[in-house]
Each structure stands twice: as C-alpha cells, then as structure tokens.
C-alpha cells in the first residue's frame with residue numbers, strides 16, 4: 001500500500017512471565033489507509049489487545065514499530081483514542097464532564113471556552129446523549145456509558161480510533177443500535193478505525209477489511225479479507241446478501257477450520273465429572 005496512514009511493521013512481542021518468556025506476537029505487518037475501518041478477529045488470547053495496545057502506545061513492542069501519519073509511536077497520545085469494552089468513565093464526573101475533561105486537556109490552549117463547550121455538546125449529541133448531560137455514570141445504562149466513552153474518544157479528534165471490543169458487554173439490541181451509530185458517525189467523519197471483535201457479523205458489517213489472526217503462541221496475521229460491500233450498509237438487507245454471506249463464511253472457515261482452537265484439558269472438570277459418575281452409580 002503506498003502511503004499508509006497507520007503502519008505496523010514487523011512487530012514482535014514477548015512478555016516475560018514467571019515461567020519464562022511468553023512469545024505472543026511474531027512478525028505483525030499491517031498497513032491501514034486513512035479513513036479505513038479495520039477489524040481484528042481471532043481466538044481468545046491470540047494477542048489482539050496486545051496489537052491494539054502497542055498501537056495505542058500503552059505497550060512497547062519487543063521489536064518492530066508503529067507509525068501513525070508519519071510519526072513513530074512511542075507513548076500514548078491524543079492522536080490515538082481508545083475505547084475499551086468496559087467503559088472507563090470517571091464515576092464522580094457527570095456525562096458532560098467526562099467528555100469535557102478530555103476536551104479541556106487537548107484544546108484548552110488552542111480553542112476558546114465557548115467553542116470547547118459547544119464541542120463537548122456536539123460530540124454528546126452525535127451519540128444521542130444530550131438528554132443525560134448531568135447524570136453520573138452510575139445513573140446510566142451500560143450502552144449509554146459506552147456512548148459517552150465513544151463521544152469522549154471522538155471529541156479528541158484522534159487520527160486513529162482504537163476500539164477494543166466496544167460492544168462486547170452489551171445486550172444484542174443495544175449492541176446493534178450502537179453499531180449502527182458508529183457506522184453512521186464513521187461515514188460522517190471518515191475516522192480511521194481499528195476495532196477488535198469476536199463477532200463475525202460485527203466484523204463484516206462494520207469493516208472495510210477484516211484482519212484474521214492465527215492462534216498463539218507467536219500469533220501472526222493469517223489472512224486479510226476485503227469487505228467489498230457498498231456503504232451505507234443495512235443489516236437487515238445484508239442478511240440475504242450473497243457477498244455478505246461469503247465474507248462471513250470466509251471468516252468462519254478461518255476461525256473454525258484453519259485455526260480451530262483446541263480447548264485445553266481441564267483436570268478439575270474431569271475429576272468433577274468422575275465424582276458425579278461415581279455418585280450416580282451409588283444412587
């Protein structure tokens with residue numbers, strides 16, 4: 001890809017654990033265009049969050065590096081906003097204040113107070129949270145908290161939006177609603193997005209490309225799939241769409257045929273089963 005906006009080059013990551021080194025990532029190479037929506041999908045524990053945390057600057061790769069808009073990533077920065085699965089709102093601040101705190105930090109020196117206030121309100125309106133500005137996080141639902149987290153991330157005007165299973169903790173209806181909102185916002189703003197998901201439908205519905213990771217240890221990128229579906233996308237129409245279903249099938253085949261995960265044998269469970277069998281025989 002010529003002139004990528006986000007470039008992950010030859011990234012390896014090995015954690016040092018009590019039982020020795022744990023090689024998690026090996027040779028991750030990925031180039032993302034400006035305005036592109038990328039999803040990372042792979043089995044639990046393969047290293048998706050580790051990739052995202054390296055891009056966020058929260059972790060330093062053992063080797064290789066990340067470049068965003070021509071600058072090497074060495075630390076966290078407002079050009080890469082992260083939204084985690086478990087919203088990270090400050091519980092003592094209201095909805096408004098949770099977004100305001102980020103806006104003040106970034107734009108205090110460059111934008112007048114009235115403009116900053118309008119910007120907070122604008123971003124909360126974008127995620128349909130204008131009705132709850134004065135509520136505390138404890139007074140709103142999980143879906144609403146996620147919306148505020150997204151508003152806060154967007155208000156930072158990041159170059160790259162990093163979403164770590166942003167809808168993972170939500171019920172199916174709230175999840176669908178919020179996915180549609182993020183799709184709409186991304187089509188309006190043209191954000192460059194990297195999203196981690198476990199959900200095959202979510203990956204196809206939202207992404208321009210889906211990056212499929214192999215199982216660890218030393219996980220890599222197994223396959224990258226284009227999602228050649230026009231936008232705006234409509235989840236109901238797509239259910240019957242041939243291309244959509246082909247994309248789904250491709251990911252499912254990668255995850256459950258090519259990278260089938262064998263769950264480890266759990267002796268405690270086996271022992272429990274044996275105990276139950278004995279009891280049943282005695283009865």
Ligand SMILES: Nc1ncnc2c1ncn2[C@@H]1O[C@H](COP(=O)(O)OP(=O)(O)OP(=O)(O)O)[C@@H](O)[C@H]1O
Pocket residue numbers: 015016022024042043044045046047048049050051
């Ligand atoms: N800070 C850390 N220190 C040590 N080991 C870590 C650290 N972060 C992650 N790991 C290890 O790296 C591996 C990959 O973890 P990671 O959270 O990146 O996987 P994941 O694919 O995001 O998993 P999931 O889908 O379950 O969230 C795991 O073995 C994990 O224990």
